[in-house]
Amino acid sequence: MKRLFVENLRPGDTVEEVFLLSSKTLARKKDGNPFLRLVLSDKTGTIDAVMWDNVEPADAAVAEGMFVRAAGNVSAYKGTPQLTLTGLGPCDPGQVDAADFLPVTTGDVNAMFRRLLAMTRAMTSPDLKQLLERFWDDDDFVENRFKRAPAAKLMHHAYLGGLLEHTVAVAELALAVADRYGDRLDRDMLLAGAILHDIGKTREFVYDVVIDYSDEGRLLNHMVLGIMMVEERIAQVENFSPERANLVKHLVASHHGTREFGAVEPPKTLEALVLNHIDEVDSKVVGIGTFMDSQDPRQKWTAYHRPMERYFYMGNGKES
Template identity: 35%
Template structure:
């Protein structure tokens, strides 16, 4: 069955094709009528769907992560494309080309994993190098890192996104660190490696990405500190103890990387490395998320995207 990729959908287009229902919510409007909000995905992107005049029978007819056949029409709403769905029906996986929905890039993942091994294996600090090797030699951990997402939305929200985000930050550390001799570049780079590892436990990588119970109850920052402690215990020994001060510095890099208490950091950055990591992390996340907004925008307003309420502005989008 021929289908139009989400990235190629346009305003006012009649649709009757397959999607993956990565999320669904049953809501009630002010008049008491029920409707379903859908998050429809394929390999190329995501589009929201609105199904009016719904009921529990329709809502329960498919699950999150199922392939569904949707009939409807696209429209612009608040500067973004959405689909008004008039019919939705569950599909069996045998009825679709799974490759059209798989966002994991195995080749890129292998390249990133190789580069990660190089960066951690070439550290001069023997304690950081040993700690890095403890992570690299953990096959279960590495397999999860290869397919983990960095978020459910906004930035790097796809299988393998966490590994890419992590490597991009580590490469940025190698560029920024030498420019400022007062920074410990290796400590900064290892902090970049650690900072979001808790998302491997916070976000489920099986089926469609969702927050786990542990993720919602504890959060990836605290989980990340716990994961760090577990690995340090694996390599710690009376004859070669892991330095206490170094452990505290690494823990601080994890707990302070969001930069502000209101953004989820238990502590504000109080070391130069933690301050730098916060800004590098924010830079990479913002560029990725803003790029997604530009690439998914379907404005016809020349060099500008539609107004995006989530960031409070239009973005310059000059088309060559």
């Protein structure tokens, strides 16, 4: 179990710990001898490292993206900690807890999943209820994919369990809106779309060592993958109406709202229109809220938020 994290490293510390090797460059000193420049990371951040001795064996033994066991001493270089390595070698991934290297939801994933099960059981549409149950009956999918997947690489819920957290939030919003507008909305259809809209993110991302896009995620995106996954499960439900199948898939295809923002089609049902907006609400509240949390609490305004092209007001600012 990892005991020492990047955020705790201080000049003068002696280190022997497991890190993720994020970057490695073999360079040459003025005398022609090789040395290594590296970036080591865990869930708390990154630290620059350098290795001067026994360079070539270390370079041959490790590669970017591997877990490594690093030994050395922390010093200050240009005002920031730097690790000078005396030893570097591979670490068995089976002995590593991914949660030490990837951010994780602070919520209880089992409690959140139980909430989704309760929503599913309360549905009155047999076809949609059975569709969701086909996903939930797949233990490998639930435990190793759905409960672990992030909802994004950077923008919002970008941590293990983030997809489940986001899905529950959007589903809760869907029920609230459905209660407000009554028969104008198909409550179960909207709820099914809320639960399934990002299901493709279980395959769009890899999240064992780092959070990044998978090959099929880059080639197809989570909406296309989600439609494929829904089609696979619909095929397991007897007598599922083709029209209803198209409506469910349309919710997945259109939840980004416009083609400009990645939607396969714009929303063309009231349920799809609502889903687009409630998805946007949770994404923005969590994403921008996380950004604001990272800012200096003594300031009234955040730094410039490039994705939204604006500053955000935080209040009067107080000394911490």
